[in-house]
Amino acid sequence: MKKLLVSPAPHIHGQESTSKLMRDVIIALSPSVAVSVIFFGLSAIKLVLVGVLSAVILEYLIQKYLMKTKVTIGDYSAIVTGLLLALNLPPSAPWWIALIGSAVAIGVAKMTFGGLGQNLFNPALVGRVFLLVSFPVIMTDWAIPESFITGADASSGATALSIVKEGLSRGMTMDQIFNANNFSYGEMLLSKIGGSVGEVSSLALLLGFIYLLARKVITAHIPLSIIGTVMLITGIFYLADPLHYPDPVFSVLTGGILIGAIFMATDYVTSPMSKKGMVLFGAGIGLITVLIRYFGAYPEGVSFAILIMNATVPLINMFFKPKRFGKEVKNG
Amino acid sequence: MSRTFSLGGIHPHDKKISANREIGEFPLVDTAYISMSQHLGSLSEPVVAKGDRVLTGQLIAKSTGFISANIHSPYTGIIHNIEPWPDLSGNMVLHIIVKVEEDEWIKGIDLDPSVERNIKLSKEEIIKRIAECGIVGLGGAAFPTHIKLTPPPGKKADILIINGAECEPYLTSDYRLMMEKAEELLVGTKIMMKALGVEKAVIGIEENKPGAIKKLKDTARKDYSEIEIESLKKRYPQGGEKQLIDALVRRRVPSMGLPIDVGVVVQNVGTAVAVYEAVQKNKPLIDGIVTITGDCLPDQRNFRLRVGTTFEKIIDVVGGMPQEAVKVLSGGPMMGKAISKLTAATVKSTSGILFLSQEQTKRAPENNCIRCSKCVQACPMGLEPYLLNKLARASRMDDLEENMIQDCIECGCCAYTCPSCIPLLDNIRIAKASVLKIMRSRARK
Amino acid sequence: MNTVLLTVLVLSILGLVLALVLYFVAQKFKVEEDPRIDGVQEILPGANCGGCGEAGCRAFAENCVKAESLDSLFCPVGGNETMKMVAEYLGRTIDEKAPRIAVVRCNGTCENRPRTTIYDGYVSCSVMAALYAGESECRWGCLGGGDCVAVCKFDAIKMDGVTGLPVVDEDKCTACGACVKACPKAIIELRNKGPKNRRIFVSCVNKDKGGIARKACGVACIGCGKCEKICPFDAITINNFLAYIDPDKCKLCRKCVAECPTGAIHEINFPVRLPKKEEAITVEQ
Structure with missing residues (x-):
């Protein structure tokens, strides 16, 4: 007679799986990768390839030979980490920068904590911040290498934020900076302005955002809360002193706000579980980002802001519980 | 509406x-x-x-x-x-x-x-x-x-x-x-x-x-x-x-x-x-x-039984055990009991007898929790199944009670939705019974 | 230079003030405790296993100091030696207790007890026991989920991969009883370790009628009563079709082991029976 299978309920499972979710994130990042290849050509391809391959190979080696556990590169999470790291590098960075970044991201930020799901900090960001602190010159050199569009001459570039910061320190007003550099919102959406590989086109990032929302991979709480907070605070500064502070739309479209809000802050492992917690987390990131931008030494602060807020996630999870169904306890 | x-x-x-x-x-x-x-x-x-x-x-x-x-x-x-x-x-x-x-x-x-x-x-x-x-x-x-x-x-x-x-x-x-x-x-x-x-x-x-x-x-x-x-x-x-x-x-x-x-x-x-x-x-x-059903059953029926x-x-009357069926349930697939x-x-x-095939019901191996919060979003009682599961495996009864495990209705939404295929409800169900027992014995005192 | 001096001065004063605060707070909120509790705790093994029935070694030490007599207190991990030392330290006397060990009373291997269903849930005895009777026809036997292994603090119990049953490591087991509490089927029992570690027990807990038990498992106790009759010391009783050997009465004569038709009675650490004897019996027959 046939041996029957017995298990506790539920007896069916949804279609979701970790690898499918990660695959969706990769698909959502593909427009940005495509745009960066168009803009930065071979150097973008090189960085993405090195980042992804080294992340996957390192994870495999560490799990197989160092930790001697089940190898889980099949869940695609290493690919996502490598990809995000590569997209956060300046296009002119040499290939070994991506390799070191991946090694730190996978080796230090992910595997030492016990692998997927155990890490406290977003691995890609830890890799990036490690590089930023260790190789400040390379990591802030926004020279645009040869590209398919602008032709062969490598033009030196700077991010919009660093231009603004420098301009302000030289005593220029926002209008003067804008006019001197021909900034326009249309360009920022498709962006020719210097920046990391993945920051080039806001439109491509938004496309990925819409895809993630449609596939229900992420909810909109964290990204909207970050963007909302940044707009609110920069808006207050702008209204108070429009000559010396950029307007909110410019603040959101430049720098790493979008890629950070959509892809880095929403990393499952390092973001809060409840919706209330997510909103608070996003607001914290927005606030710290603006503070670093306006009062810190760096022109950009999204990476630092996300990492700082990552550290608060366990606390947020402890204090911000989801809305319970029936909170009050029966009397008698 | x-x-x-x-x-x-x-x-x-x-x-x-x-x-x-x-x-x-x-x-x-x-x-x-x-x-x-x-x-x-x-x-x-x-x-x-x-x-x-x-x-x-x-x-x-x-x-x-x-x-x-x-x-x-x-x-x-x-x-x-x-x-x-x-x-x-x-x-x-x-x-x-x-x-x-x-x-x-x-x-x-x-x-x-x-x-x-x-x-x-x-x-x-x-x-x-x-x-x-x-x-x-x-x-x-x-x-x-x-x-x-x-x-x-x-x-x-x-x-x-x-x-x-x-x-x-x-x-x-x-x-x-x-x-x-x-x-x-x-x-x-x-x-x-x-x-x-x-x-x-x-x-x-x-x-x-x-x-x-x-x-x-x-x-x-x-x-x-x-x-x-x-x-x-x-x-x-x-x-x-x-x-x-x-x-x-x-x-x-x-x-x-x-x-x-x-x-x-x-x-x-x-x-x-x-x-x-x-x-x-x-x-x-x-x-x-009683509904007698399942995709692998050639003829699904509703009987006054x-x-x-x-x-x-019952299996005889509906034409014998289907070839692909590996699990027979009394009730539906979410809350029914597997018949041994x-x-x-x-x-x-x-209310129903359901035949499920290997492909439909066999559990996938458990992976690490990626804290995606899908279980939290799916829980109709506003609980945190990922946390309850973790606390249940560590038998931390006080923390479980504080996190309202006693409110769990055992609907299985959390285990259904988990992308890492963690059998969340298996442990939560057991721990809930223990917590309710503790609460009842305390109420008696 | 001035800055250095100032820094040192400020820090020193700060340290002094805080030290004074700490001192007064400690004095004010001091809890009077019998210093002997610390002494007893030092003697105890410090495994905090809960085998004595207390939350940890500290609570047990408190009990030892407070209690009138040490007779009802026993640290299973430290055993008689530790208890003797505790008694000596406290200036009391204590009787020696027979050392005990955890015994798994099920021999339902995959061979002896065919599986009729396949379990596909979280592997844990408590989850399985709440769900159903078990993978085999025997609803009394070991579920094989390994809850006993998970609770053992001394690494003294392991699942045998072939038989699917837990095996107790005689050298490591301290008879703390954690596995006994963890087993939802109450299969594990603490029994006297016996002279030279020799002991005899019924390796079955099936309380079904003989026929049902036998059908479910080839080595089940069927409650036939043969052992009860042959035992010269009245150590064996049969309740609900299940034999039980009283470890205090059993004199390890091994007669019941030979008599049991299903081989449910196990003897441990005895020398192998001489084949000569058996041959002699067959010749006689």
């Missing part, structure tokens, strides 16, 4: 593949195994002896204690034995075993199929009759109905909700009942309204059953204007008592509370029809509508 409950929930494919099969009569069996544990509460006590001849509908075991129910013979025949027999999970329970003969109903039961609309009995007589006929809740928990219809002193119901959501995938027994016994259902609802002394009743039906909604609305429009028919969005676990109350009347049952705490009594459509049959026709609860039929016999003994027999609250 259809209504729905406010927190969590999932949308599994409903797979109502047996929806269009009319209710058929199940053939007589040779031997019936009647469990003494067909309801929540203490075992019933046999009132017949080995060798006695019993008639269909005769009382064979009586209720013991406050929460218990009478059991009547589903068949005519000789009592072969009264001994422990395995239930569907292999545990031994006292059964009355009847060698079945030609049907001969006991006197006093009205077998005329015409609808009896006039409610003659008084409030007290109705509750007494329901208790005598051994009616239990047919929604799953099998709680004795007469107790539910007698609110504890100081509590008063003002609305009766009839659960026609049938949110479990595959099952269609309630749907068929609504289609074929619409008027009986409405009379049964009126009887329960009279017993409770409430003025209003709502029947909630998910919108994937438009036929039932239309049929009941058409029938109710004529003579039953006090009964509202509400359509609900398709969403699991809509049929959970607390969720249904939230969806239909926007009241929240408090933690550790009962529906009566917010003035509501919930009954299943099957129970309403059973109440009708008991009160108007004096027929005890000896049978129920008498209590005490073995699963083996096919020699076990059906009970009053059996």
